[in-house]
Amino acid sequence: MPQLQFSSVAKSYGDTQVLEPFDASVDSGEFLVLLGPSGCGKSTLLRMIAGLTEITSGELLFDGETVNEWDVRKRDIAFVFQSYALYPQMTVRQNIAFPLVMDRMKPWQHLPILGSIIRSRLMHRPEIAGEVDRIAEQLSLVPYLDRRPGALSGGQRQRVALARSLVRDPSLYLLDEPLSNLDAKLRTQMRVDITALHQKVGKTFVYVTHDQIEAMTMATRIIVMDHGRIQQIGTPDEVYDNPANTFVATFVGSPAMNLISPDIVAAHPTAFEPGIAASGAIVGVRPEHLMLADEGAPGLPVTVEVVERTGAEAIIACQPQGQEGDESRILVRASHTQRRVMGEACVLQLDPAHVSLFDAATGVRVPQTSTVG
Amino acid sequence: MTATANPRVSRSPRLRLTRALRGVATPAALLIAPMVLLAFMVFWPLLQQIWISLTDARLTNPGGGSFVGLENFEALMAGTALPQVLANTLAYTLGSTGLALVMGTLAALVVNTRFRGHGFVKGVLASPWAIPPVAAASIWLWMFSESRGIFNRIIEGAGGEPVAWLTSEPWAMVSVILVTAWQFAPLVMLVTLSALKSVPDEVAEASRVDGASAVATFTWVVWPHILPTFRLLGILLVIESLRRWDIIAVMTGGGPVMSTSTIVVAIQRQAFQYQEVGMGAAYAMIGITLAVIFALAYLMVERRAEKRNGR
Numbered sequence A: 001m002p003q004l005q006f007s008s009v010a011k012s013y014g015d016t017q018v019l020e021p022f023d024a025s026v027d028s029g030e031f032l033v034l035l036g037p038s039g040c041g042k043s044t045l046l047r048m049i050a051g052l053t054e055i056t057s058g059e060l061l062f063d064g065e066t067v068n069e070w071d072v073r074k075r076d077i078a079f080v081f082q083s084y085a086l087y088p089q090m091t092v093r094q095n096i097a098f099p100l101v102m103d104r105m106k107p108w109q110h111l112p113i114l115g116s117i118i119r120s121r122l123m124h125r126p127e128i129a130g131e132v133d134r135i136a137e138q139l140s141l142v143p144y145l146d147r148r149p150g151a152l153s154g155g156q157r158q159r160v161a162l163a164r165s166l167v168r169d170p171s172l173y174l175l176d177e178p179l180s181n182l183d184a185k186l187r188t189q190m191r192v193d194i195t196a197l198h199q200k201v202g203k204t205f206v207y208v209t210h211d212q213i214e215a216m217t218m219a220t221r222i223i224v225m226d227h228g229r230i231q232q233i234g235t236p237d238e239v240y241d242n243p244a245n246t247f248v249a250t251f252v253g254s255p256a257m258n259l260i261s262p263d264i265v266a267a268h269p270t271a272f273e274p275g276i277a278a279s280g281a282i283v284g285v286r287p288e289h290l291m292l293a294d295e296g297a298p299g300l301p302v303t304v305e306v307v308e309r310t311g312a313e314a315i316i317a318c319q320p321q322g323q324e325g326d327e328s329r330i331l332v333r334a335s336h337t338q339r340r341v342m343g344e345a346c347v348l349q350l351d352p353a354h355v356s357l358f359d360a361a362t363g364v365r366v367p368q369t370s371t372v373g
Numbered sequence B: 001m002t003a004t005a006n007p008r009v010s011r012s013p014r015l016r017l018t019r020a021l022r023g024v025a026t027p028a029a030l031l032i033a034p035m036v037l038l039a040f041m042v043f044w045p046l047l048q049q050i051w052i053s054l055t056d057a058r059l060t061n062p063g064g065g066s067f068v069g070l071e072n073f074e075a076l077m078a079g080t081a082l083p084q085v086l087a088n089t090l091a092y093t094l095g096s097t098g099l100a101l102v103m104g105t106l107a108a109l110v111v112n113t114r115f116r117g118h119g120f121v122k123g124v125l126a127s128p129w130a131i132p133p134v135a136a137a138s139i140w141l142w143m144f145s146e147s148r149g150i151f152n153r154i155i156e157g158a159g160g161e162p163v164a165w166l167t168s169e170p171w172a173m174v175s176v177i178l179v180t181a182w183q184f185a186p187l188v189m190l191v192t193l194s195a196l197k198s199v200p201d202e203v204a205e206a207s208r209v210d211g212a213s214a215v216a217t218f219t220w221v222v223w224p225h226i227l228p229t230f231r232l233l234g235i236l237l238v239i240e241s242l243r244r245w246d247i248i249a250v251m252t253g254g255g256p257v258m259s260t261s262t263i264v265v266a267i268q269r270q271a272f273q274y275q276e277v278g279m280g281a282a283y284a285m286i287g288i289t290l291a292v293i294f295a296l297a298y299l300m301v302e303r304r305a306e307k308r309n310g311r
Ligand SMILES: Nc1ncnc2c1ncn2[C@@H]1O[C@H](COP(=O)(O)OP(=O)(O)OP(=O)(O)O)[C@@H](O)[C@H]1O
Pocket: A013, A016, A018, A036, A037, A038, A039, A040, A041, A042, A043, A044, A045, A082, A210
């Protein structure tokens, strides 16, 4: 259960840099989530930890030891491939048992015909058969154990991939979007199961996803990435409450954090705290930290555009008066008892304790001084 | 009912008829040409061959022999030549196929590791394939030469006794097998190489993650993947070496004392040297039977593999 440390780790393919140098460290037993949009380099980073992709520059350390040159096998990992990478000529049972069988086979036993006999005898051993049955049960794969991957649906294949990696007892779990193809019910269940497994085994997990619910619920620490650059490293709460820049602010959270441009702030200085209005920064507020009040109250005058009820709550989209377009739209999360109708003029009030400021030019978070208590 | 459900299905009976006809007519039209060609170029000569094998035709008048029933076959069964020719054929066919498969696969595995200059090595290893068999056999003839050949020079240099490569048993058979395999191996290498490249990278990586060594990855992941290609190569080479005549003819002429006479060599000798076309045809029938047995065995194995894959 290694502690991972990245020191100026970077990756390029030829001239294209897909991962910029970064430093980070992950404590032993953490559940690290790599979160970011498609193509940002999550799989590349995960494969570098696994030793499947070469590190172009920098050092990766497990428990203080440089592992750049370590073979995959030496790293003792479990890996779920984004593409599943099942063995097409083996049955589901043989796929799942493969890591267990490999652990128990001696080098000379890998001869074509002899090997097959030894493998099927190994697979009947209770410690292997029992493990395979247990994990197949957990992932509802029992009916498919004797099929080959070609005869399975995408979600079933993904479960086999997950089963094959969870059947072992490695020191490091690396999972690349392992739940992306499952239905909502199974995904929720697996989320709980993986979290429970993490708590039980206490090993280090690195989990790639672009699903922020997974990130927020499972992670003990999140690395948010975009365009090959690490945007922020922190606990789910830190990332959510104190986004490091406008990318993180809008990528994490659903609906995203509202970004109010300096022009609008300058046009309605009384609606904001004095320090904020003068700062010339972008103002970021989460939808749940906004309140709608009736016209005439102090605050930012807006017009209601859309009201979307989702049951317990409602998402109300409003437009600052005199503005139009997606850019300036502000979303408010309100109780479903709020009765607002389209076109209604209201006033938007901010919770000053939950306001983030971002530099208008760079998008980087501006540390707040005395303005907010 | 179903027709009305789909507005695109024609409503008028005449249209429906043309459509139905078109469904059958197209494949039929496409099949007619090859069928006719096959009939003229394969089935007709085959029938002729069967007929000739039942006559006492001679080379001077190949079409004119008189019907002798199974006499040719009886003569073959009674003689001592047939068992030896069959044994030679099997040894030559399986020997050169097996050796070519092993050499070609090893070469493919080496080239596939992508060391510096692997493209060049691949080109060199593939070149025997491009040399005409007779020319190849002549080159080897020189290398196998008892007094001046490079092999004997090496053996003598190491203090050994020179070997009569082409004129003693069993070395004559070993030599022709070696040369034939040398000619086949590049094909095996190129085809196996493309099969190796079609193993998905991530599947091979998964086996490394799962703790498989390089050898284990080959046995459990790569080998099953290239096995169908390998079987196909096997049957192609078996059929090819069953009909191979040129290399043996140039190197040993079937000797010494018939020890490298395969069925094709025997056919040639019976039909053209002894001018007994009828006997030659009888040998040919046995050769065809062998080829059919190998082909059927291949098809059976293939069918079983397909069933196992659930297709
Ligand atoms: N072999 C390669 N050569 C060049 N560029 C590559 C190569 N492999 C990946 N890339 C690039 O690296 C970037 C990161 O790829 P990566 O697979 O890590 O993305 P990802 O974050 O996992 O995306 P997704 O969520 O879609 O899986 C992409 O822009 C991709 O085009």
